[in-house]
Amino acid sequence: MVVLDAMEKCAGVRVLETELNDSPGVCMKLYGPLGDIQSAARVAEETTGAMHVPAIVHVIPGPSELSPAAYRAGADFSPLIEQATVQIPENIMNDQSSFAVGLIETQGFTAVFEAIDTALKTAAVEVLAREKLGGGYITVLIMGDVAAVTAAVDAGKAKVEGLGRLVAAHVIPSPSKGVLSLLPK
Numbered sequence: 001m002v003v004l005d006a007m008e009k010c011a012g013v014r015v016l017e018t019e020l021n022d023s024p025g026v027c028m029k030l031y032g033p034l035g036d037i038q039s040a041a042r043v044a045e046e047t048t049g050a051m052h053v054p055a056i057v058h059v060i061p062g063p064s065e066l067s068p069a070a071y072r073a074g075a076d077f078s079p080l081i082e083q084a085t086v087q088i089p090e091n092i093m094n095d096q097s098s099f100a101v102g103l104i105e106t107q108g109f110t111a112v113f114e115a116i117d118t119a120l121k122t123a124a125v126e127v128l129a130r131e132k133l134g135g136g137y138i139t140v141l142i143m144g145d146v147a148a149v150t151a152a153v154d155a156g157k158a159k160v161e162g163l164g165r166l167v168a169a170h171v172i173p174s175p176s177k178g179v180l181s182l183l184p185k
Contacts, residue, residue, distance in 0.1 A: 001103060001141075001172060001179050003055070004028055006047045008176035011036035015178040019073050020085040020133070029071060034061050051168065083131065089181030097180055100149040100173045101128070104156045105139040108164025112138045115156035122155035123148035128183060137167060141183070146173045 007013055013032035020026055030040060041057045048055035060067075073086040104119065106112040112130075119125060125144035132138050142152060150171050157169040172179060 001101070001175075001182070002051065002168075002170050003044050003047045004182075005172050005176045005179045006043050007040035008178045010043045011039040013037055013040045013178075015089045015181065017073060017086055017088045018182060019076075019087075020078070034059075051170075053168075087182050089178060097175050099143050099175075100146040100171055101175050101179065101183070102142045102144075102149040102153040102169075102171045103139055104142075104153060104160075104169045105137065105167040106160055106164045107136045107138075107167055109136070109138055111160045111164025111166070112140055114163055115159045116140045116142070118159040119152035119156035123152040125149055125152045139168075146171070 004015065007030065011032065013030045013036050016029040016031050018026050018028050030037060032040070037059050041059050044055060044057045048057075063071075075088070076084065076086045078085045102119070102125065104112060104115045106115065116127060119142060120127070123144065125142045125148050128141040128143050130138060130140045142149060144152070153169050153171050157166060160166040175183075
């Protein structure tokens with residue numbers, strides 16, 4: 001979501017679909033004018049590099065009109081992680097939002113639950129969703145105003161130490177249209 005937000009805010013790209021893989025990781029399939037896609041790809045590399053997260057970023061200029069049969073995944077659900085592995089955005093949002101989204105991801109359920117409990121007790125935020133990614137990885141998303149989400153994420157992040165492994169903690173102020181379209185309903 002952090003990478004998608006950065007890409008959409010720098011260039012005129014849109015999400016076609018996202019697909020979870022076994023890494024754990026996610027494949028984001030985007031579309032737009034070639035120059036915008038290339039700019040978004042550079043931002044994706046910079047963002048993942050700053051986050052110290054490995055990424056494979058690739059641009060296919062002018063894909064064949066027969067290609068969608070290979071890259072369009074369609075709806076899929078994994079009973080193992082109890083959630084959809086393919087998300088197709090509804091793209092019903094017109095603009096960026098006026099709220100912030102916070103993410104706390106850990107390896108270890110106890111750690112993430114303690115982090116979210118602490119976050120909720122720290123500031124006026126609400127839980128949007130929890131996403132299990134396999135391998136004990138779990139992400140919880142919260143929302144509220146930027147100051148509240150920032151305080152809540154900072155407090156939750158501090159609570160993780162000793163209970164599990166913090167994978168990531170991030171605040172997205174005014175999430176982009178694509179991020180909003182992928183949030184749980």
